[in-house]
Amino acid sequence: MDSQKYLSSMKLECFKAGKGDSFLLSWGENLENSMLIDGGIEGTYRFIKQKITEGVRFKSIIVTHVDYDHIGGIYKLLQDEDVVLDDNLIFYLNTPSLLNAPEVSNLVGISHGVKFEQLLAKRNFIATSLIKENNTDAILSSFGLEIQLLSPKKEVVIKLLEKWTADEIYKKYQLENSSLNGMVKAETADLRLMKEILENPPKPHHWEEDLLNSSSIAFIARFQGSSILFLSDSNPTLISDELQSLGFTKENKLVVDLVKVSHHGSKHNTTQNLLERISCNRYFISTDSSAPYNHPNRETLILINEYGRQSSKIPIIIYTNYPLDLSNLVTVEEQKAQLFIFEYVTELLFPLHDD
Structure with missing residues (x-):
C-alpha cells in the first residue's frame, strides 16, 4: 500500500x-494513542517492550480474562523496572484475584502465589472492572476512541468467582501445559465435508461450563468511521444475545471492518446465529495452530464462509499472526470457489483498503 495514498487513523x-x-x-x-489488549505468553513481552522502546506509551491495558496465554507478557511488563509506565495508565481487568504469578516464570522477584493485583499495587495501579450491567449501553471513550462493551455480564463474573480460585485456575493451566510435552501436530486427515458441517455444526459450550472463557471482555472499538469487533475468547451465545438486545439481527446487522474471531478459531466459539448478526468480510484469527488444539478449526472457517460474508461477490479475508498450514483447513478448490483469501500480517492500517 502506498503510505501517502491513505491517511491512517487507526492501526492494529x-x-x-x-x-x-x-x-x-x-x-x-x-x-x-495506544491500548494494549492482552499480553500473550511470556515470550510475547519482547514485542511489547520493543514498542515501549520505540516510544509507545499505553493509555490503557485490557486483560480480557484470566488466561495465562493472554497475560504472560503483562506479568513481565509489570516486573520490568526499566520500563516507565504512565501514572494515568488504566488497567482493565475484572478478576485480578484469580491470577497468580506463574511458577515456571523467569520473572525475577515474583514467586508463585503472588496475586496479579499485588503486582499492580507495587506499580501504584489498580484494576478497573469492565462489566456489562443489564440494560446499559456500556460505552467508554478514550481520547476519541469509543469502546462499546458486549461482555461479560455481572452474573458471569459472579459465577466465575464462586466456582474458581486462583490456585484452581493455575492448576488447570499447569495440567494443560504438562499435556503438551512431546505433542506434535496431528497428521493431515480427510477434511470434513462442507455439507456435513453446515448440516451438523458444532455446538457451543454452555457458558456455565466454560466460565473462564465466557467471562472474557468483548467489545467494539470505533474511531473515525473504522470499527473492530474484539471477541477475545467469548461465548458465542452470550455475544449473540447481547447483539440481539442492542437491536442487531439478521436484517439489521452490526457493520464492522474487522472481526477478531473468538478463541483462536475454535469450532465451539463461532456460530451461525452470531455470524448472521454481523456484516463483515475481514476476520482475524490469533494462533500458532500448534497441538493439542490445532486452531483454527475447519468448521469455523466453513461457517464464516457460509454466514459471515457481506456479499457473494466480496471475498472473505482471513488475517493471521502466524503463517498457517491450510491443508487441514480448506481445499484449494474451496479457496477458489468460495473466495477465501488468507493473509499473514503483523499490522493492519485503518481505514482498510483492498489495494
Missing part, C-alpha cells in the same frame, strides 16, 4: 502470542 498490531492473544491498538491523527 498483531503480536506473536502462541495459542494466546496480544494486540496493540493505536489511534489518532499521528497514531499517538
Whole structure:
C-alpha cells in the first residue's frame, strides 16, 4: 500500500502470542494513542517492550480474562523496572484475584502465589472492572476512541468467582501445559465435508461450563468511521444475545471492518446465529495452530464462509499472526470457489483498503 495514498487513523498490531492473544491498538491523527489488549505468553513481552522502546506509551491495558496465554507478557511488563509506565495508565481487568504469578516464570522477584493485583499495587495501579450491567449501553471513550462493551455480564463474573480460585485456575493451566510435552501436530486427515458441517455444526459450550472463557471482555472499538469487533475468547451465545438486545439481527446487522474471531478459531466459539448478526468480510484469527488444539478449526472457517460474508461477490479475508498450514483447513478448490483469501500480517492500517 502506498503510505501517502491513505491517511491512517487507526492501526492494529498483531503480536506473536502462541495459542494466546496480544494486540496493540493505536489511534489518532499521528497514531499517538495506544491500548494494549492482552499480553500473550511470556515470550510475547519482547514485542511489547520493543514498542515501549520505540516510544509507545499505553493509555490503557485490557486483560480480557484470566488466561495465562493472554497475560504472560503483562506479568513481565509489570516486573520490568526499566520500563516507565504512565501514572494515568488504566488497567482493565475484572478478576485480578484469580491470577497468580506463574511458577515456571523467569520473572525475577515474583514467586508463585503472588496475586496479579499485588503486582499492580507495587506499580501504584489498580484494576478497573469492565462489566456489562443489564440494560446499559456500556460505552467508554478514550481520547476519541469509543469502546462499546458486549461482555461479560455481572452474573458471569459472579459465577466465575464462586466456582474458581486462583490456585484452581493455575492448576488447570499447569495440567494443560504438562499435556503438551512431546505433542506434535496431528497428521493431515480427510477434511470434513462442507455439507456435513453446515448440516451438523458444532455446538457451543454452555457458558456455565466454560466460565473462564465466557467471562472474557468483548467489545467494539470505533474511531473515525473504522470499527473492530474484539471477541477475545467469548461465548458465542452470550455475544449473540447481547447483539440481539442492542437491536442487531439478521436484517439489521452490526457493520464492522474487522472481526477478531473468538478463541483462536475454535469450532465451539463461532456460530451461525452470531455470524448472521454481523456484516463483515475481514476476520482475524490469533494462533500458532500448534497441538493439542490445532486452531483454527475447519468448521469455523466453513461457517464464516457460509454466514459471515457481506456479499457473494466480496471475498472473505482471513488475517493471521502466524503463517498457517491450510491443508487441514480448506481445499484449494474451496479457496477458489468460495473466495477465501488468507493473509499473514503483523499490522493492519485503518481505514482498510483492498489495494
